[in-house]
Amino acid sequence: MPARTPEISPRKLPRQQRSSRLVADILEAAIRVLEKEGAPRFTMARVAEKAGVSVGSLYQYFPNKQSILFRLQSGEWDQTRGMLEKILGEKAASPPARLRRAIRFFFRSEHEEARFRVPLEDAAPLYRDAPETRAHRKKSNRLMIAFLTEALPRASTRERAFAADIVATIMSAVGKRISEQNRPKSEIDAFADITADMACAFLARFDARFDEKTRRA
DSSP: OOOOOOOOSOSOOOOSHHHHHHHHHHHHHHHHHHHHHOGGGOOHHHHHHHHTSOHHHHHHHOSSHHHHHHHHHHHHHHHHHHHHHHHHTOTTSOHHHHHHHHHHHHHHHHHHTHHHHHHHHHTGGGTTTSHHHHHHHHHHHHHHHHHHHHHSTTSOHHHHHHHHHHHHHHHHHHHHHHHTSOOOHHHHHHHHHHHHHHHHHHHHHHHHHHHHHHHHO
16 A cells, blocks of 8 residues: 655644744754754754744644655745746847856755755655645746747647756756765856756757758658
8 A cells, every 4th residue: 555645735824923933933943953963863853942842833833844844845946946937037038048047046056055955855755746746846847848938939848848857857967966065166157057058959959850850841
């Protein structure tokens, strides 16, 4: 029998300034625990102790540790996706130029917050298959597909989805690797530029296929 996916949605949302402050304190404490202890030793009790509140206070808003970890992860996803959406949506720049900027931003962001992101990535299996996680993935996928609608105007919906998966996989894999290494900023940017070269070359080759089809027709 497959394991039951844990509930990761919050039990309730804070509605008053006092409760909002409590949730903020809990999340700040959770970040400190995650950075210091790592995902394997992350517990509700440790978060409560670090926040200076009772464990019961945590359970008022979060049903389990997975819910706290997902809240941290989803907040990071929303922030990163918002910036990528802004960069990729700058119509004044060409699609390749936008993609290069997006990749450089993404890699710098991954590196600068590595102490937080690496243990959070280790915790991902705890909520990876939850419906809320799948919903976040779909938002990111829609963002890349929207960008490729302009970058690959002759491609079909299915072809754009495939190209979006390729580019996102490259960015994610290299970005994760960078976040695990203590490299100087100059090397991070070099990785970004080379990765952007590969991604842009892939999209250019992908688009060129339509010219080849036209010549053969």
